[in-house]
Amino acid sequence: MTRRDIFTDVAAILYPIPQPEPGEEHDDGFLAARDEAAEDQERTAENLRIAWDAGDQDPLIGALAAARLAKEEAEQRIRELIAYGREFVQPRPYTLGDLAAAAGMSISGVRTAYSHRDVAQVANVTRAKPREWRAPDPEDGQATA
Template sequence: MYEIFDDLARLLHRLPERPQSVKSARFDREDVEARRENERRAFEKAYPPPIHSEPLLDKLRELSAKKREIDTQIELLVTYSRHFLRPRPYQLVRIAEATGLSISGVRTMSNRKRTREEVARNLERSDIRGSVSPVTKPGLEESLAVLERFAPRANQDIEETRPA
């Protein structure tokens, strides 16, 4: 199993393909070896013998969860840059270059209603066109009014169910 730890560490912390100089190659190798050793130790600590789980599958799950979170953050920022940034949004071509997406990919990503609503909710403001507004939460006064409206009935129900 420890061979897997070494293999995983080597794949997760790769040497650069082409070092810029002999000096940087030595530095890069030392840095990568140190990161690999830290990764190996982390695996050994997380999976002491006897090992009953799969470190490779666990690492894939962990990285997939991180990737999903990063993809969500990219989607939120792309949507923000197209629909919420004031005074005017970024051009599609600039966002496409920054994200590695096509222009149509940026357009599709930024036009998802669910994402626009989430951005509006978190920014607590409407988009530039006013087509998506944040969901407003009732104020304290409104909440108290609702409670008072239903409280007498709730109190009455409690009184009726009490034994005499």
């Protein structure tokens, strides 16, 4: 039985080597993507080994934590993009249906996906002014029943 190497296994999960479809020709783009993934795997496995040897990080736990952080950052970007589409685009906001389809959410999920903090963040980075008709921030104690 062959002993598995957690470093190369985790690197392979993070950077899978593209596999051609049956009967598909290997063009230069496919070959370049395959070579890049192989290089990414080697570099990542080595970095995971170095971190482990230095006592800094378990390779699997570190990869999971990094994936969770990337997911949280992507979710924040989605909230900000939805807020932008609903609160900043003039003369009319994007429809809830269009945003829901693009975000893989329900219409009601899009309606409640972002907060006043997300709107403030979008205003800060874009220097744009949100539409005036936004509902009061429930955290300000001004929500209506």
